[in-house]
Amino acid sequence: MARERKFSNEELFHLVKKMLLEHGYEGFHFGLLAEQLDVSRGALYKYFENKDELITDFMLYEMQLFIADLAQIENQGDFEAQFDFLMKLIFDRGEVHQLITVVKQMGTSSNEKAKQRKEQLEKLPLEMYRYLQNFISLGKREGKLKEHIPDSVMLGLIFQSIAVPNHYGLPKSVWVESIKEIISKGMFAHS
Amino acid sequence: MARERKFSNEELFHLVKKMLLEHGYEGFHFGLLAEQLDVSRGALYKYFENKDELITDFMLYEMQLFIADLAQIENQGDFEAQFDFLMKLIFDRGEVHQLITVVKQMGTSSNEKAKQRKEQLEKLPLEMYRYLQNFISLGKREGKLKEHIPDSVMLGLIFQSIAVPNHYGLPKSVWVESIKEIISKGMFAHS
């Protein structure tokens, strides 16, 4: 009943992610995206009213994927297994954290719809944290995690660790295992 | 022998920092800066050929200040004192790490002078790391730090920790002390 589309939403969102990570919010624009999709710029306006709506749509899509993966944490058995799962997840899907910082760069939208979505979006990281509190609670209940350290600091540090630069090109396994060891047992000897 | 300047370099760099942190590399522009300095846009071109030169100049200035502070680490006595000093420094001057990510967003300059400075600039974080290796070496020599964890991972994690978000508005002291404890002794109980 209609013409065939030249690109899928997945393709589009994949490119959006790439560009946002490379150029940041202000460096992202329709012309570049259209070019890479091999489509005219005007076509994009068939699907998104403007840049802010495109980006919020993308972020919601991306976060939902991530949260869906994260949900698997509950099938991992005991606390140690959940810890390993979580660390693997955030190292495999590390862009999410960086993308969250992009949202903060979004200007105050004039558009009413975009404004609502942006508010919705800004709550997502906090929702994710809340989601993870089950994991932390389990750890504390099982006596595996220190009681006196606030949950939010633990989660914050875990998530932040994905952004640790690997300048010297250490093998990924060494790098990830080192970070896991520091987070769990610290970098001080015989503590 | 000349007219009085309407703004100092310090004022200018202070605003540049603020804007880069708020808007990122691509969101920074001369018009905004000129407005806040209460000066015409054209006047800025008296001091900087273009945006890239301004930003690289700023970054060199900023990094030099930071490195000057960092140099004090050698006067702090034993390893524990140096650790405390370093953590305090990066929590007080945390923007530096975020600014480094801005450099990565800088386009490949057409200008030859700017290109040279950018190369110089991209080496600075690595130089800083090298600077800090004395600290790590001391820790390992004194038997205070685990031998088997690579220096770069330890330093990376320490620096990255400043970006841990304090969403829930914990008192700064609680927040910083918690992070210090995790980094030094881990978040696992009775490890």
Next chain:
DNA sequence: ATCCAAAGTTACACTTGTGTCACTATAAAT
């Protein structure tokens, strides 16, 4: 007082991105 060098202003030509709209193209239903 007048000169002149550095500071600042303003207008101009250029470039890049935005959002819209009338238009054409195409696949499927009738």
Next chain:
DNA sequence: ATTTATAGTGACACAAGTGTAACTTTGGAT
């Protein structure tokens, strides 16, 4: 084959940022 809904195009008017250069302002030196 004709219709029709949706996909895509291209040109337009607009907005915002860039870099330049001729011009004015100002304050100390002569």
